[in-house]
Amino acid sequence: ILGFFSLCALALFCYYSYREYQNSRHYKDKASDAFSMPIVGDAKLPLIGARKDDNLKNIVSLELVARGRFGQVFRGVLDNETVAVKVFPSADVNSWIVEQEIYAIASLRKHKNILRYLGAEVHGNDFWLITEFHDNGSLFDFLHFRVLTLQESLKVIASMLRGLSFLHEEKMIDGELKPCVVHRDFKSRNVLLKLDLTSVIADFGLALKCENGQMPSDDNHGQVGTRRYMSPEVLEGATEFTAFAFRQIDVYAAALVLWEILSRTSMDKDDVVGEYERPYETEAGMQPTLHDMRRVVAVEKKRPSIRAAVIEHNIGGVLWKTAEDMWDMEPDGRITSGCAYERANTLFMSYAADLKFENTVLPKNSPNDPLSPYTQDCGVVPAALLIKDGSLGSNGFHASMDEYAQAYSAPPNIRYLPTTDTEKVIHINIIPLSNQDPAHSTLPLS
Template sequence: MVLMMASKILYLAVIIMFGSQVASAAPPSDENPPPRPKEGRVTTKYCEFFNGSQTSTCDTSKNSTCVPDVIREECPPVEADKSNHCFVLWQVDNVTNTAYPKVKGCFVDTVSCTDRASNCRLHYSKLPLLHCCCEGNMCNQNAVFPGIEAGIPSQTEVPPARVPASAVPSADDDTKAVIAYTLTPLFLLFAILVGCYLLYRKRKGSSFAELANGEASLSRPPSAGAGMENEAVGLVGQVTLCEVRARGRFGAVWRAKLGQRDVAVKVFPLQDKQSWLAEQEIFRLARMDHPDILHYIGVDKKGDNLQAEYWLVTAYHEKGSLCDYLKGHTLTWVEAWRIAACVARGLAHLHEEGGGKPAVAHRDFKSKNVLLKADLSACIADFGLALIFVAGRGCGDAHGQVGTRRYMAPEVLDGAINFTKDAFLRIDMYACALVLWEIASRCTDAASDTPGQYRLPLEEEVGSHPSLEEMQEAVVQRKLRPHIPPHWRNHPGLLVLCDTMEECWDHDAEARLSASCVLERVCAQQPASIAPALTPDTTPLLIHELAEHQPC
């Protein structure tokens, strides 16, 4: 066995030394070799083994009668569609024109030696090598060199195609292959993403007029139809997006054109469809067409499947949100009162129930969600987190800790909410107190000097972007509230506003004022200078109902 293993190693060394064309013990295959005969084929189990390295006691040049030692190799078992053969690999000397056996042994092939056009094949490398095969036990023992012509194909035989040897791949080749296989899918994925993005941008930039003919037109509740009788037909084709004015939690707000009018279009992405449904549900409630609630025009869907966008069309107010306006403007007491009165009246209307309208809690009330009209009256917007309270029905699957952290009441930050209507309405009143503080902080009538730079509530205490933990520590544990400078109380109207906000941000939720009480207090401070000029948009609508309540 050791000698046999040594022969295999030696044979491989010969193949490497004399060229890569002899890649195995088997000769090159014919172009179209005949199939192996299934019946009557010769079985080969033993072959003579020779590799030129073993020593022999018989030297035929000195003693012609001695018999050389013969090593018999047992051929290994093979698969059903293959068989063993014996072979002799002759090395030819071109100078002396002689040949001697280099290697003998067994080899496996799928084609019978006798079925080939020739049982010898000539290999050219550094020296000619002639590979001859035979079938039958020990058939290669007394093999005679057939001559080099035996390996040359006849004129009628089609020579086999010469296949160039493949170079052994180097480490650099492997690295290049890995890089190619890795980067090619990435480039393809990148190209697909770029194509999808460009397609998305192309569709997004179009107007409502590009909707399919089968899309439903803008839908409006009965309460939102005032002044829109002439717009009921062809409304979809008249809406065109112009520019992005704001971006929020649930999408972007665009200034758009509806005929000659400016309107606002809030675009919800596909993943925020639920917020779009929730907000239009609030607008569709009875008695929601109120001067201190953002005027609702309609909704629509653009695109299908992953390209779908959900649009909410409302009135457009050029001055933007109260927060943005206060950053660049100060207020007189008359302007501050007008905004405070509208805020209180809007919340009071939202919280009340009656006339077919249920009570509604905003749950994300803040100065960003208060919009200013041209005359500095205000209206409440963004009802994506609002809750509707219907008698005999619970809060559903409402989550307690929602909204903007800076405006969260202590019980919301602490996760100790009582899931009742009154509890959610009191959460709104805490946020209302912070908005009133923002209004008062920009009022020029509070002091002789111009108010300082605008700051968000508790910005000095917790910074511009507080974490939930920072707000919990400041509001719940340390019970911090926005600072009220003493000189604010020198103004009679601001004095009432300061007392009101302190009662609304009380740590005890049950001690907070209701929206109707805040409205009563603010309306009592109405400046006499604007009384003759009161418009329907600023006249409190709930004054007639205040007689039913206890004095606030």
């Protein structure tokens, strides 16, 4: 009996070894032959619109800066421009191919919040992907040594969610269909920061293109990604194979990145910010197993906690509520990336306008000055949106798009007022005017 089982084990081992060998040959053949694109030196550049006129082999001064799931990242110099060179070993050539297939989407290569692609090459048994380089590195590394101000945090969050929302969209752009793209490994290591703290999304080695709401039939839809960022349905192996389901997996992961940012954001001068922690580090430790994450996230239904200073802050509380709406247990219960972006961008634009107003000296109105259209009849100025409850409304807000437009076009004297009224979103900042009776300087909330 022992001999029989040993024989079976040997047969299984041989079968899987042979299958891996065949897969390896398939992807190497695909890397060599599938792209009939321009030649750069003696290397193939498998993407139309990349730097065909540059010899990418002239990259010099390679310096290792990071190691990732699918290879190493080097800093190099190409034509006096600092670039990033991601080197894939032959075993991970499929990820090298997938990244280029994603970057083949023309509108994606032009987007401000997607890492800019420069080219690709084959170097012996290594496969190079060349992109722009960002000195601030990844958000993961940045949060280790920097505490963000609220304004910085809003910029990082809004631009990150703008990039994710764009990936998830399927629409016509410049006469071409831009398909929905799901990232499948969204995390703070895969969000890079420009010098002005604008976020760019990187690392598309596990990404998938979905057209007409359908997932590709020939790709692996299993438990992929980073365990710490896996959603409850992924951990339980209960994922539906639809574009919506996979978009919501990204949304869950983005909520954890939002938590990472908030945990390192100072809400005011008295706020004490702790050291950086990974998501679920307190609940599951530094190196959690799949079983650990399933127990914490899917069974015990725990989520990372945040200090009271964030929750009680009028803007921090809105961002925290957004994170909670993004990591709901059920995919259908989560807001979309587009809704999350709208919330964050509204706060970012309003807060920036508020700061601008605080640094501006406004002249006093004389009794005979004409009133602004925003102050006629009521003597008040409509403030920007304050989202207190994202559970209602088709887009996660109570406010209509007309109210959005009114808020955006209002003068920049925006104030966020704490309120216990969760039925209203547009809040009014009452400004008594010298030429009006204070008794008439109010406007009931509509």
